[in-house]
Amino acid sequence: MSEEYSLEIVNPEKSFLYKNDVTEVVVPAFEGEIGILKDHISIISFLKPGIIKVFSNSGEDSYFVNDGIIEFKNNNLSILTSLILNLKDIDKEKLSEIQKLTEEELLKPDISDQEKYLLDQKIEVLKSIN
Amino acid sequence: MASLDDLKKRISSVKSTQKITKAMKMVAAAKLRRAQESAEKGRPYSDKMNNVILNLSSAISDIENAPKLLSGTGEDKIHLCVVMTSDRGLCGGFNTNIIKKAKLYFQKILEEGKILKIITVGTKGYDQLKRAYSDNIIDRISFKESKNVNYFDADKVGKTVIEKFENKEFDVCVIFYNQFKNVITQIPQEQQIIPLKTSDKETNSSEDNYEFEPEEDEILSNLLPKNISTQIFKAMLENSASEQGSRMSAMDNATRNAGEMVDKLTIEYNRSRQAAITKELIEIISGAESL
Numbered sequence: 549m550s551e552e553y554s555l556e557i558v559n560p561e562k563s564f565l566y567k568n569d570v571t572e573v574v575v576p577a578f579e580g581e582i583g584i585l586k587d588h589i590s591i592i593s594f595l596k597p598g599i600i601k602v603f604s605n606s607g608e609d610s611y612f613v614n615d616g617i618i619e620f621k622n623n624n625l626s627i628l629t630s631l632i633l634n635l636k637d638i639d640k641e642k643l644s645e646i647q648k649l650t651e652e653e654l655l656k657p658d659i660s661d662q663e664k665y666l667l668d669q670k671i672e673v674l675k676s677i678n
Numbered sequence: 679m680a681s682l683d684d685l686k687k688r689i690s691s692v693k694s695t696q697k698i699t700k701a702m703k704m705v706a707a708a709k710l711r712r713a714q715e716s717a718e719k720g721r722p723y724s725d726k727m728n729n730v731i732l733n734l735s736s737a738i739s740d741i742e743n744a745p746k747l748l749s750g751t752g753e754d755k756i757h758l759c760v761v762m763t764s765d766r767g768l769c770g771g772f773n774t775n776i777i778k779k780a781k782l783y784f785q786k787i788l789e790e791g792k793i794l795k796i797i798t799v800g801t802k803g804y805d806q807l808k809r810a811y812s813d814n815i816i817d818r819i820s821f822k823e824s825k826n827v828n829y830f831d832a833d834k835v836g837k838t839v840i841e842k843f844e845n846k847e848f849d850v851c852v853i854f855y856n857q858f859k860n861v862i863t864q865i866p867q868e869q870q871i872i873p874l875k876t877s878d879k880e881t882n883s884s885e886d887n888y889e890f891e892p893e894e895d896e897i898l899s900n901l902l903p904k905n906i907s908t909q910i911f912k913a914m915l916e917n918s919a920s921e922q923g924s925r926m927s928a929m930d931n932a933t934r935n936a937g938e939m940v941d942k943l944t945i946e947y948n949r950s951r952q953a954a955i956t957k958e959l960i961e962i963i964s965g966a967e968s969l
Contacts, residue, residue, distance in 0.1 A: 556722075558722045558723045558726060559723065559829075560720060560723050560724075560829040560832075560908065560911050561716060561719060561720060561828075561829065562716070562719035562720070563719060563722050563723075577891060578891070578892060579891055579892055582891075589887075589889050590887060590888045590889065591888060591889040591890070591891065592730060592733065592734060592888050592889075592890055592891075592897060593890070593891040593892075593897070594897055594900055594901070617727075617730055617897075617901060617904075619726070619729075619730050619733075621888075626726050626730075628723060628726055628727055628730070630829060630833075630904075
């Protein structure tokens with residue numbers, strides 16, 4: 549019996565990734581990480597900055613995402629995100645640039661608690677990659 | 679009749695114009711391919727986004743407390759129109775078509791006694807609207823500097839719109855852009871983005887039971903602003919593909935017209951050259967005869 553389902557990651561510019569031999573995906577959902585296996589109940593959730601881990605028959609991949617929405621339905625997982633980077637070929641310089649921008653944003657005075665939480669998260673994740 | 683020298687000059691000037699239009703056509707064709715590609719690649723994202731929102735909105739039980747971006751302010755007084763045009767000219771009827779469509783809508787709004795506010799994206803739209811509607815234009819945005827359409831720019835427009843909505847500056851928001859069908863046909867579109875219209879495919883998802891994490895309301899209020907940026911981004915992509923397509927066919931026509939004109943002028947030039955020769959011959963012969 550196969551335990552695989554299909555995964556599609558899209559960003560505004562293009563369809564980033566399509567795989568149909570995924571066994572498990574771990575996503576950084578807003579209220580904590582979710583691991584999704586086959587036949588998971590239909591779910592919609594959104595992501596905070598973090599790492600998506602994709603386990604498939606062809607290996608394991610990790611991606612950094614800034615934000616996003618996931619939808620799982622009929623063994624199709626769609627992830628919509630505005631910024632996604634593959635950790636394998638990631639550019640250290642670009643990472644530090646993002647980190648710097650985030651830190652600057654954090655210093656703005658009119659920031660809401662939720663935004664602050666998200667930005668903190670982002671910095672933490674970025675640090676852990678670097 | 680124009681003198682031979684004048685004709686010669688005209689022929690060479692038409693020829694050099696033809697060269698320019700030909701080059702512009704080539705450039706537009708190359709750009710068109712890229713723009714078309716990115717428009718097609720961008721479609722899955724906006725489609726998926728739309729789907730998720732449809733699913734969400736059908737799951738929301740308490741319509742009255744739904745986010746305002748979805749249900750609207752409950753009024754229909756102030757309309758905000760985002761008119762998206764190009765930054766460059768020489769692209770046939772591209773800008774004019776959008777403006778025409780938008781003006782029809784403006785008239786309707788004004789006749790109904792509602793308040794009209796306009797944001798123009800792209801300089802050409804502003805140029806065409808500023809005379810008639812300069813009092814209504816509240817903001818103008820241009821992305822002359824950015825080479826390609828990117829999400830960041832769209833997000834900027836989206837944020838402007840949302841900010842104005844939250845300040846209760848308008849009730850309904852409509853965007854105008856050209857939808858790319860093929861090189862010859864671009865269809866001017868008006869699309870209402872606030873409040874969101876969900877009438878299209880409401881039936882297909884009603885039986886799905888989703889689990890939401892966090893609550894529906896919270897997801898929706900996070901998602902809706904993103905959706906607005908996404909829709910604007912989609913419109914920008916479609917627009918840029920349309921612009922290049924429109925420019926390509928316009929320049930193709932111009933090149934052909936210039937070719938026809940060169941042919942006509944050449945015939946005229948040859949005729950008058952022959953006429954001059956014949957005239958000279960007649961003069962010589964009649965001169966010799968009179969001796």
